Amino acid sequence: MEQIRVALQASDPLSQAGLASYLQSRPELVLVRSADRGEAKVLVVSCDRLTGEVVAMLRRSAAEFGTPVVLVTGEITETELLTAVECRVVAILPRAAVTADRLAHSVLAAANGGGVMPPNLVGELLKHIERLQRDVLTPNGLNASGLTPREIDVLRLMADGLDTNEIAGELCYSERTVKNVIYGVTHRLKLRNRSHAVAYALRAGMI
Amino acid sequence: MAPDCEDPSSPFAGELFLTLAAEGRLVVDSARADAVISGLERTLSLARARLRVLRIWQHAPAQRVDELPRELADDVVDAVFADQLAPGRLEEAVTELPKYIEAMRQARRLVPPGDAA
Numbered sequence: 001m002e003q004i005r006v007a008l009q010a011s012d013p014l015s016q017a018g019l020a021s022y023l024q025s026r027p028e029l030v031l032v033r034s035a036d037r038g039e040a041k042v043l044v045v046s047c048d049r050l051t052g053e054v055v056a057m058l059r060r061s062a063a064e065f066g067t068p069v070v071l072v073t074g075e076i077t078e079t080e081l082l083t084a085v086e087c088r089v090v091a092i093l094p095r096a097a098v099t100a101d102r103l104a105h106s107v108l109a110a111a112n113g114g115g116v117m118p119p120n121l122v123g124e125l126l127k128h129i130e131r132l133q134r135d136v137l138t139p140n141g142l143n144a145s146g147l148t149p150r151e152i153d154v155l156r157l158m159a160d161g162l163d164t165n166e167i168a169g170e171l172c173y174s175e176r177t178v179k180n181v182i183y184g185v186t187h188r189l190k191l192r193n194r195s196h197a198v199a200y201a202l203r204a205g206m207i
Numbered sequence: 208m209a210p211d212c213e214d215p216s217s218p219f220a221g222e223l224f225l226t227l228a229a230e231g232r233l234v235v236d237s238a239r240a241d242a243v244i245s246g247l248e249r250t251l252s253l254a255r256a257r258l259r260v261l262r263i264w265q266h267a268p269a270q271r272v273d274e275l276p277r278e279l280a281d282d283v284v285d286a287v288f289a290d291q292l293a294p295g296r297l298e299e300a301v302t303e304l305p306k307y308i309e310a311m312r313q314a315r316r317l318v319p320p321g322d323a324a
Contacts, residue, residue: 082220082223085223085227086223086226090232114231115230115231115232116231116232116234117227117232117233117234122233122234122235125224125227125233126235126239126243128220129243129246129247129307130246132218132219132307133246133247133250135218135296136250136254136296136297136300136304137250137253137254139285139288139289139292139293139296140253140254140257140285140286140289140297141281141282141285141289142253142257144246144249144250148281148282150281
């Protein structure tokens with residue numbers, strides 16, 4: 001069995017000793033000395049927070065060796081997550097939840113993953129994309145469904161069976177405004193008719 | 208190679224996503240990637256439309272909301288207010304969202320359906 005060479009860097013001696021004992025307890029892993037970090041196939045980094053100092057070290061390591069990193073940390077924000085990913089972090093383990101098995105599993109996955117991020121990390125990145133879209137749209141009174149709050153109000157009443165006149169009365173709009181809203185949403189979203197617009201809004205979970 | 212640091216005050220990380228996809232580190236199954244791309248394209252289209260509204264308003268000789276049709280007035284008020292809260296955010300979105308879209312297209316191309324995240 002080929003052993004996987006692992007380098008370890010922790011921000012405090014206790015974590016260094018604890019994680020080293022976890023790694024050394026696994027026959028498939030071999031811990032390399034700090035000076036031999038360049039030979040490691042995986043780097044394990046432990047820190048309470050992703051401080052500037054830790055980020056600088058990760059950047060240097062990424063630039064110099066490009067080794068995949070398993071990060072053990074107390075807490076991490078979304079911005080820090082992006083920074084970590086940029087620095088070749090491929091797995092993040094919450095400090096309080098680290099066990100020898102979990103650590104070994106992450107190290108093996110990092111070693112065998114060919115640099116590809118695991119699904120849970122990709123999932124976190126996709127959450128960033130979702131949040132980003134909300135941050136762009138919400139302050140503008142828009143949402144990812146492509147419907148404005150006014151359009152949603154009109155569609156909701158259409159779904160309740162109200163005609164144009166009744167919708168106008170309910171929302172205190174003119175009939176012309178209601179017609180414009182309906183025309184706008186069907187035209188913009190390339191919907192065929194009112195029923196199609198209602199179906200679209202239902203499918204998008206907006207009404 | 209990691210991208211140069213993006214503006215730390217910006218919520219966008221388009222260059223990072225492009226790098227991750229180009230290096231094959233970001234891999235997304237085709238169904239999920241298509242859904243994300245579709246959402247991003249919709250958001251981009253809305254951001255561009257809203258930016259057009261904002262620019263028309265900014266270049267209007269007399270900026271009087273009460274002279275606008277009600278449908279447009281609401282959009283103008285929303286756009287101007289949002290721009291006051293986060294100046295330049297829409298312009299940034301229109302520049303950055305295409306990078307995410309391209310990154311997702313690259314990430315999608317790299318894997319057959321069902322093989323990855």
